[in-house]
Amino acid sequence: MIDYTYNFSGKTILVTGASSGIGKQISMDCAKAGATVIMLGRDEERLNQTLSQLEGDGHQVITGDLKDEKFIESACKALPPLDGVVQSAGMMKLVPLKFINAAFIDEMLAINLRAPILLVTTLQKLKKIKPASSVVLLSSINGAVIGSPANSVYGATKGGLQSFCKSASLELAKTSIRINCIAPAMVETEGTAVIGEHVSAEAIEADKKNYPLGRYGTPADIAGCCLFLLSGAGSWITGTTITIDGGFTAQ
Numbered sequence: 001m002i003d004y005t006y007n008f009s010g011k012t013i014l015v016t017g018a019s020s021g022i023g024k025q026i027s028m029d030c031a032k033a034g035a036t037v038i039m040l041g042r043d044e045e046r047l048n049q050t051l052s053q054l055e056g057d058g059h060q061v062i063t064g065d066l067k068d069e070k071f072i073e074s075a076c077k078a079l080p081p082l083d084g085v086v087q088s089a090g091m092m093k094l095v096p097l098k099f100i101n102a103a104f105i106d107e108m109l110a111i112n113l114r115a116p117i118l119l120v121t122t123l124q125k126l127k128k129i130k131p132a133s134s135v136v137l138l139s140s141i142n143g144a145v146i147g148s149p150a151n152s153v154y155g156a157t158k159g160g161l162q163s164f165c166k167s168a169s170l171e172l173a174k175t176s177i178r179i180n181c182i183a184p185a186m187v188e189t190e191g192t193a194v195i196g197e198h199v200s201a202e203a204i205e206a207d208k209k210n211y212p213l214g215r216y217g218t219p220a221d222i223a224g225c226c227l228f229l230l231s232g233a234g235s236w237i238t239g240t241t242i243t244i245d246g247g248f249t250a251q
């Protein structure tokens with residue numbers, strides 16, 4: 001019998017990037033659905049702010065840098081068995097081709113591609129992902145779906161994540177673990193707020209008109225799909241990417 005409800009009581013879900021934006025909303029919504037949430041990020045103060053907004057008890061905070069493979073190893077060892085993993089931690093930075101250098105490529109790859117791969121594979125080796133649980137990786141429409149100026153390295157990491165997800169799903173399926181990507185278009189978060197420092201309010205309003213649904217996304221738009229994938233309602237979905245973009249790529 002498939003469970004179509006978002007009743008996560010008794011489930012433990014790890015959310016990286018939980019101190020901000022999409023990861024924060026997913027943490028709050030998972031807690032509201034009854035889950036125990038383990039939130040990971042670098043900034044303890046911001047994580048504790050999220051913690052103070054969660055419904056229910058027993059939630060935890062883990063601080064550390066996912067670019068550091070030793071931190072990933074030790075954090076994974078300390079975790080309890082998980083029913084869900086959400087990898088939202090990531091770096092968004094617009095860098096035109098002429099300013100790209102090795103240090104920037106390494107940093108972007110380390111947090112956006114190496115960290116999710118190491119997190120999933122380390123958890124799997126340690127048998128911390130319970131059979132029949134669900135892993136959700138935050139990708140982007142930038143990469144495998146569209147390109148955009150100054151986003152070539154970011155897009156490469158997010159497209160790479162979708163490729164990793166496909167092949168990993170085939171191995172994880174042996175234990176009925178599902179793994180999927182979510183690929184959002186522009187979502188208004190703390191992470192994208194910096195765009196307002198470089199682009200006029202008029203230009204942003206004009207850009208929103210490029211979206212058939214007439215607006216940018218909200219963290220809640222993304223959390224809704226994430227909870228669906230984490231729940232029994234997504235029980236036959238694996239190895240794929242769900243685009244959430246207000247119709248942007250339908251054009």
Ligand SMILES: NC(=O)c1ccc[n+]([C@@H]2O[C@H](COP(=O)([O-])OP(=O)(O)OC[C@H]3O[C@@H](n4cnc5c(N)ncnc54)[C@H](OP(=O)(O)O)[C@@H]3O)[C@@H](O)[C@H]2O)c1
Pocket residue numbers: 016017018019020021022023040041042043044046064065066067087088089090091092111138139140141183184185186187188189190191192
């Ligand atoms: N917002 C969008 O328009 C959009 C669109 C498509 C895809 N995405 C993807 O969705 C995800 C979330 O985006 P967002 O807008 O919510 O971003 P955000 O508001 O900037 O939040 C990013 C989160 O990642 C954490 N983080 C960053 N570097 C880290 C590191 N080295 N180690 C551990 N944690 C780290 C940050 O926490 P600390 O600073 O505390 O470490 C923060 O909680 C990202 O992967 C992004 O690429 C976003």
